[in-house]
Amino acid sequence: MAETKAPAERPLSPHLLIYRPMLTMMMSIVHRITGFGLYFGTLLLAWWLIAAASGPNAYAKFEWFAGSIIGRLILFGYTWALLHHMLGGIRHLIWDTGRGFGPNEREWLAAANLIGSIALTVVLWIVGLLAMGGPR
Amino acid sequence: MSDAPVKHIRTPLARVRGRGAARSGTGHFWRQRLTAVANIPLTIAAVIIIIVLLGRNQAAAAQILGSPAVAIIMLLFVASVTTHMRIGMQVIIEDYVHDDSAKLTLLMANTFFTVAVALASAYGILKLSFGV
Numbered sequence: 001m002a003e004t005k006a007p008a009e010r011p012l013s014p015h016l017l018i019y020r021p022m023l024t025m026m027m028s029i030v031h032r033i034t035g036f037g038l039y040f041g042t043l044l045l046a047w048w049l050i051a052a053a054s055g056p057n058a059y060a061k062f063e064w065f066a067g068s069i070i071g072r073l074i075l076f077g078y079t080w081a082l083l084h085h086m087l088g089g090i091r092h093l094i095w096d097t098g099r100g101f102g103p104n105e106r107e108w109l110a111a112a113n114l115i116g117s118i119a120l121t122v123v124l125w126i127v128g129l130l131a132m133g134g135p136r
Numbered sequence: 137m138s139d140a141p142v143k144h145i146r147t148p149l150a151r152v153r154g155r156g157a158a159r160s161g162t163g164h165f166w167r168q169r170l171t172a173v174a175n176i177p178l179t180i181a182a183v184i185i186i187i188v189l190l191g192r193n194q195a196a197a198a199q200i201l202g203s204p205a206v207a208i209i210m211l212l213f214v215a216s217v218t219t220h221m222r223i224g225m226q227v228i229i230e231d232y233v234h235d236d237s238a239k240l241t242l243l244m245a246n247t248f249f250t251v252a253v254a255l256a257s258a259y260g261i262l263k264l265s266f267g268v
């Protein structure tokens with residue numbers, strides 16, 4: 001929180017933009033972006049729970065939204081963001097133990113994070129759509 | 137550091153240990169990790185609950201969501217996620233917003249938003265459980 005004003009003549013470290021983009025670097029910012037998106041998406045969770053508690057009409061409104069194209073897109077994106085952030089969070093927790101910092105491990109973990117989140121999202125949506133088509 | 141006059145025998149580490157800039161030490165760091173760990177099983181459970189509820193009508197959804205085990209899991213999920221996301225958003229705000237009044241306003245808005253989401257969600261779950 002302390003204000004520090006550096007004198008202008010000090011050498012500055014190279015700016016972020018001059019680095020070659022790397023997978024690990026992109027994954028770092030994506031963790032933050034997904035956390036940010038998930039934050040506002042909790043409004044949908046609250047809406048859903050209150051709709052279920054309020055009765056058939058309120059629930060039908062939520063279902064209408066969730067079934068619309070926009071709603072489906074948002075929920076699909078939310079599923080991916082949640083799974084990606086969860087796997088990314090596990091990666092952070094592994095790092096917190098001091099492990100997983102080697103050059104190969106870093107790349108491997110980042111790739112597994114990305115591929116895993118996409119694969120899991122697709123699998124969950126197939127299961128979900130089958131569940132919706134199945135018997136009530 | 138090394139050429140500053142010696143005023144303390146205690147090392148700088150001993151003086152700062154346990155207190156951050158706001159004298160609250162590593163409390164947020166630790167709670168962010170604690171809730172991150174809790175979020176993993178709770179998120180998996182919540183996703184399974186949501187998939188089970190897909191395509192069911194309101195009466196069925198309400199009955200399942202209001203049953204004790206499911207309601208307790210959802211309450212834990214809401215509590216852990218909202219605690220976690222409040223600290224997370226605070227870190228983001230502190231990283232990017234340097235104007236003091238804007239920062240304080242956003243930090244307040246962050247707390248208001250997360251508490252409102254937490255209590256609104258908990259209200260829904262409890263209403264389903266107690267059927268009022």
Ligand code: HEM
Pocket residue numbers: 031032033034035036038039040042082085086087088089090092093168169172173175176179217220221223224225227228
């Ligand atoms: C599902 C399990 C989850 C795990 C394991 C997890 C883990 C983590 C970890 C370890 C961090 C700290 C990253 C760092 O030190 O840079 C973090 C940051 C964050 N998380 Fe989560 N999280 C989870 C779910 C969520 C959810 C559901 C939300 C929001 C609703 C959320 C919002 C955030 C935010 C806003 C940040 C701050 C991002 C940043 O500082 O870059 N997280 N998460």
